[in-house]
Each structure stands twice: as structure tokens, then as C-alpha cells.
Amino acid sequence: MSARLIDGTAVAERLRQEAARRVAAFTTLTGLAPGLATVLVGDNPASEVYVRRKRRAASEAGFIDFHHHLSASSSPGDVAAVLDDLAQDERVSGILLQLPLPAGFDRHGLVDHIPVAKDVDGLTTGSQGLLARGRPGLRPCTAAGVIDLLDETGINLEGAAAVIVGRSELVGHPAAELLLARNATVTIAHSRTRDLAEVTARADVLIAAAGIPRLITAAHIKPGAAVIDVGIHRTDTGLVGDVRFEEVAEVAGWVTPVPGGVGPMTIARLLANTIQAAEAAHARTVQPDAPSSGQ
Ligand code: NAP
Numbered sequence: 001m002s003a004r005l006i007d008g009t010a011v012a013e014r015l016r017q018e019a020a021r022r023v024a025a026f027t028t029l030t031g032l033a034p035g036l037a038t039v040l041v042g043d044n045p046a047s048e049v050y051v052r053r054k055r056r057a058a059s060e061a062g063f064i065d066f067h068h069h070l071s072a073s074s075s076p077g078d079v080a081a082v083l084d085d086l087a088q089d090e091r092v093s094g095i096l097l098q099l100p101l102p103a104g105f106d107r108h109g110l111v112d113h114i115p116v117a118k119d120v121d122g123l124t125t126g127s128q129g130l131l132a133r134g135r136p137g138l139r140p141c142t143a144a145g146v147i148d149l150l151d152e153t154g155i156n157l158e159g160a161a162a163v164i165v166g167r168s169e170l171v172g173h174p175a176a177e178l179l180l181a182r183n184a185t186v187t188i189a190h191s192r193t194r195d196l197a198e199v200t201a202r203a204d205v206l207i208a209a210a211g212i213p214r215l216i217t218a219a220h221i222k223p224g225a226a227v228i229d230v231g232i233h234r235t236d237t238g239l240v241g242d243v244r245f246e247e248v249a250e251v252a253g254w255v256t257p258v259p260g261g262v263g264p265m266t267i268a269r270l271l272a273n274t275i276q277a278a279e280a281a282h283a284r285t286v287q288p289d290a291p292s293s294g295q
């Protein structure tokens with residue numbers, strides 16, 4: 001292996017410690033710890049695991065835990081009512097609606113019950129609009145974590161050719177926006193892209209977020225490129241990503257492992273977003289004209 005490894009576990013741990021320090025300072029300042037509310041609908045086992053991990057990490061960082069688990073038989077109106085209550089609750093700094101929702105639920109309509117100021121997943125129409133306009137706001141956690149990992153390499157993103165494989169609202173699209181904000185030259189590839197390898201082989205920075213196990217081979221990589229693997233897939237032989245790690249590591253300059261790459265960053269960024277939301281809300285009580293979720 002010639003590529004250098006980007007250690008997401010170590011970067012995430014630093015972010016978590018930083019969030020915990022800010023939570024402690026906030027609690028000392030205001031007399032009340034900030035709160036993270038998680039809302040889970042139905043009984044998707046993977047979602048239950050993810051929510052449990054997020055709640056545990058938040059509690060460890062000093063946040064108050066507000067959790068609502070609604071059964072799969074609850075109505076969209078029930079979910080909306082819970083979100084509306086949390087929106088009004090001053091003890092709650094951030095709200096996360098765990099996705100995917102059971103079939104038949106309007107994800108966009110429900111997510112938009114979360115006020116932009118409490119949208120710690122960065123998925124509301126308002127948050128995505130702020131991102132598209134390059135204005136301060138809460139950014140989608142995984143995409144923000146991808147940028148943190150790139151920063152870890154010391155690569156200058158300005159003018160770099162960045163290719164993102166995947167255009168989802170959750171990962172690919174916001175990652176592209178964040179790279180554009182850093183003045184990278186951004187290309188987004190997707191399932192209709194012709195000759196993917198020809199496109200990705202031009203990338204100084206390659207983000208693999210297609211959700212296809214081991215899609216990206218050595219032939220997709222420009223020698224020396226930084227490769228961030230967002231994919232997570234459980235197989236009989238363990239977790240794998242969208243990248244064929246062993247062969248890509250022979251060509252790339254930097255690469256993230258799976259597990260231990262992007263995965264831990266998502267939760268770390270959630271904590272960072274939640275304390276950011278709490279600090280911004282507090283700033284508005286002191287100075288009512290302060291931005292709703294500024295950095
Ligand atoms: P998604 O919503 O399924 O989106 C996948 C994207 O990849 C789509 O834009 C799709 O194109 C594109 N795509 C599919 N097949 C392709 C191909 N053969 N060539 C090029 N592009 C292709 O998935 P997601 O939510 O963005 O997640 C992507 C992966 O990241 C998944 O493995 C997921 O488990 C993982 N993930 C990890 C974390 C983490 O914390 N590490 C967080 C979130 C997601 P179209 O738009 O044309 O369909």
C-alpha cells in the first residue's frame with residue numbers, strides 16, 4: 001500500500017472532545033445543558049442502532065437526551081405533532097428525524113417541520129437553501145465530515161478537480177456544494193454518467209458515495225488522488241465501502257478505510273452541529289438580531 005491512511009476515528013474523536021468542551025462551557029454560561037432530540041419512527045433495526053449510537057455519543061458529550069420512538073403504525077400527523085412540540089421546546093437545541101421513514105411517509109414534508117435553527121442534520125429545505133447560497137447554516141453531517149477528512153490531508157482544495165460519485169440530498173449533493181464553497185472544480189457523477197472511470201480518473205479528490213459495494217477500482221483513480229469512501233455495506237466478510245480499498249491504496253495518495261473513515265465523522269459532526277445550534281440560539285436571546293445558526 002502506498003497511499004496514506006486518513007484516520008476518521010482519530011479526527012472524529014478530536015471533534016467529539018471539542019464538542020464536549022463547548023457543551024461544558026455552554027452549560028456553565030447558561031446554567032442549562034443543551035439538548036438533542038432524536039425521533040425514530042418504526043422498527044428498522046439499522047436505524048435503531050444508529051439512533052442509539054447518536055444518543056450515547058450526545059450524552060457522553062454532555063447533551064440532554066430527548067428521544068421519541070413512534071411505532072410504525074403512527075400517522076404522519078403524529079410525527080409532525082412530535083416535531084412541532086420539539087420545535088417549541090426551548091430545552092431542545094437540535095432535532096434529528098432518523099431516516100429512512102417507513103413507506104408512505106412524506107420525508108420532505110416531515111423534515112420541514114424542523115426549524116432551520118434546530119436542523120442539526122442539515123436536511124430541511126431551508127438549510128439546503130442556505131448551503132446552496134453559501135450562507136452560514138447547519139450542514140449535513142456526513143458531507144461536512146468528508147470535508148473535515150480532506151482537510152486532515154492538508155490538500156489545497158482551491159482549484160482542485162473534485163469528483164463526487166453520487167448526488168443524494170444526504171451526501172453527494174451537499175458534499176459537492178461544500179467543495180464548491182472551497183473553490184474546488186466540482187463534477188458530480190451519478191447512475192446515468194457515461195464512462196465513470198474516465199470521469200473519476202481526472203479527480204485530484206474523489207468522493208465515493210454511490211452506495212454500490214466496491215464500485216471504485218484502481219482504474220478509476222488518478223495517481224496520488226485523495227479518495228474518500230462514504231459507502232458502508234455489511235457483507236459476509238465484514239464491512240466494505242464503495243471503494244476496493246486494497247487496489248485503490250496502491251494508486252491513490254490518500255484513502256479512508258471502511259470502517260474507521262467517514263463513519264465515525266457523521267456522529268462527531270452531529271455533536272458539532274448541535275452545540276453550534278445551541279450557541280446560536282443563546283446568542284439570539286442575548287442579541288435578538290444574531291444569525292439563526294451561524295458558525
Ligand atoms: P443514495 O441515496 O442511494 O444515492 C446514491 C447515489 O449514487 C445516487 O445519486 C445514484 O445516482 C448514484 N449511483 C448509484 N449507482 C451508481 C453508479 N453505478 N455509478 C455512479 N453513481 C451511482 O445513497 P446515499 O444515502 O447518498 O449513501 C451512499 C452510500 O453512503 C451508502 O452506501 C450509504 O450507506 C453510505 N452512507 C454512509 C454514511 C456514513 O456515515 N458513513 C452516511 C450516509 C450514507 P442517481 O441519482 O442517478 O440514482
